[in-house]
Amino acid sequence: MLEKQTDLVVVGCGAGGLATAVRFLEAAPGARVVVLERMPSDQRGGNTAWTGSFFRLDPAGDPADDFEERMHALSGGLTDKEIIRVLAEQARPTIDWLNAQGVETIAGPTYFLTSKGPRLMPAGGGGAIVDRLCARVTDLGGDIEYEATATALLQDGASGAVTGVTGTTGPAGEPCAWRAPTVVLACGGFEGSKELLREHLGEAGPDLPTITPGGRANRGEGIVMGTRVGAALDGQFDRFHGEPVDPRSRSAEALVMVYPYGVLVDHRGRRFVDEGADTPDNTFEAVAYRIWRDADQFAFLIADQRLMRQDVGRALLTDVPPVTAQTLDELARRLDVDPGTLRTTLEAYNAAATPGDLDVTGLDGVSTQGLEPPKSNWARPIDEPPYVAWPVTCAITFTFGGLRTDAGARVLTAAGDPIEGLYAVGEVAGIYHRSYPGATSVLRALAFGRIAGEQAAARAVMRTSG
Numbered sequence: 001m002l003e004k005q006t007d008l009v010v011v012g013c014g015a016g017g018l019a020t021a022v023r024f025l026e027a028a029p030g031a032r033v034v035v036l037e038r039m040p041s042d043q044r045g046g047n048t049a050w051t052g053s054f055f056r057l058d059p060a061g062d063p064a065d066d067f068e069e070r071m072h073a074l075s076g077g078l079t080d081k082e083i084i085r086v087l088a089e090q091a092r093p094t095i096d097w098l099n100a101q102g103v104e105t106i107a108g109p110t111y112f113l114t115s116k117g118p119r120l121m122p123a124g125g126g127g128a129i130v131d132r133l134c135a136r137v138t139d140l141g142g143d144i145e146y147e148a149t150a151t152a153l154l155q156d157g158a159s160g161a162v163t164g165v166t167g168t169t170g171p172a173g174e175p176c177a178w179r180a181p182t183v184v185l186a187c188g189g190f191e192g193s194k195e196l197l198r199e200h201l202g203e204a205g206p207d208l209p210t211i212t213p214g215g216r217a218n219r220g221e222g223i224v225m226g227t228r229v230g231a232a233l234d235g236q237f238d239r240f241h242g243e244p245v246d247p248r249s250r251s252a253e254a255l256v257m258v259y260p261y262g263v264l265v266d267h268r269g270r271r272f273v274d275e276g277a278d279t280p281d282n283t284f285e286a287v288a289y290r291i292w293r294d295a296d297q298f299a300f301l302i303a304d305q306r307l308m309r310q311d312v313g314r315a316l317l318t319d320v321p322p323v324t325a326q327t328l329d330e331l332a333r334r335l336d337v338d339p340g341t342l343r344t345t346l347e348a349y350n351a352a353a354t355p356g357d358l359d360v361t362g363l364d365g366v367s368t369q370g371l372e373p374p375k376s377n378w379a380r381p382i383d384e385p386p387y388v389a390w391p392v393t394c395a396i397t398f399t400f401g402g403l404r405t406d407a408g409a410r411v412l413t414a415a416g417d418p419i420e421g422l423y424a425v426g427e428v429a430g431i432y433h434r435s436y437p438g439a440t441s442v443l444r445a446l447a448f449g450r451i452a453g454e455q456a457a458a459r460a461v462m463r464t465s466g
Helices: 015-027 067-074 081-100 125-139 194-201 213-217 221-228 280-294 328-335 339-352 441-465
Strands: 002-005 008-011 033-037 105-108 119-122 143-146 148-155 162-169 174-179 183-185 240-245 263-266 299-303 323-325 387-399 410-412 418-424
Touching: 008 015, 008 162, 015 033, 015 125, 015 441, 033 148, 067 081, 081 105, 081 441, 119 125, 125 143, 125 441, 148 174, 148 221, 162 183, 162 418, 183 221, 183 441, 194 387, 213 387, 221 418, 240 280, 263 280, 263 339, 280 387, 323 328, 328 339, 328 387, 418 441
Parallel strands: 002 174, 008 033, 008 183, 033 143, 183 418
Antiparallel strands: 105 119, 148 162, 162 174, 240 387, 263 299, 299 387, 323 387, 410 418
């Protein structure tokens, strides 16, 4: 087995891992760090490399007044309040730091038609974060080792402190041990593991495709490694952040965010969810989850020219045009849905809907009457052909469950004690419960990555001075 010695091992090359490595090198000049990335260099970065990386912040980088309250409420009070507080406190410094690394942030439009304003994001999306921070790691003297996978943590036999990782490196998978006084796990959730999806989500779990190719590399090893050395778990393991996408498209994040303005039917032609329960930014995760849970992972969005007259381009990230037909029966045949069932579904919906113009820019309060399930907003008839339809499935972005950490990114035992030398940032650290507060994932990876990097630097300096 190869043996390598360093001051810090970072497992994972996404936003959290790279922020950790860069901040460590800034705070401890001359110290050594190696970032382990299981993929080749042209496929590096996990989910970060593929996402738009929106931040729930204003253009200056500050969180909204209700940032902490919203995160707490969406978790049902289960997310650690101190973690939320530190995230809000570190939001502006994190954006300022990201800008100083050479990643420009801009206020860009979202794919929600009801959005009242732009949201902060990196120019070039998450790919710009990965590319720039990788360059910074190298410029500052750090190493990124590609095709390197960590599979187990090393521990001191007497104290239990983490002292490195073992795994494989190179195309041939040569066994290797990377020894260091500090290890930071930043290797994602388990959305890329069919075995863990089945274990935590049931037999239908493996049916969930990852929304990005990068997600396939997140196979849960960090969570497994942590629990083997006594780490406690946090986050909701049977929930995940999912999004409604067009399964015909090969594009990453082929989102279909116009579902509130038509009706969603399953492959039998029946409605199964309130499409207009709230604005899409508040419902898309729940709707995607229902497609997976209640529609056998396949649904169709049915609409007509009321929708097509709207400016919906930014809410449709799929590169495949809708299925189009002059009659509902013809549309059903093209979708391989029973024409009689689809016709009955639409007739019942139209009878419960209210005629009028469709306004996609905000909640309109136009609801169905006497229909189950109801449609709470945008309940306009679908009766202006040509009819259009998009297939919609649920794609998993990331899982909620992970290792329990504190506001210092330290991994904790069930008793609440930190495991010496072990930190976790990003998806591998479980903080989300019930519902995902949108545009916080990359932000928290960067913020707590910086914190972990500073902690690791302090440990390295202490060892040197000692």
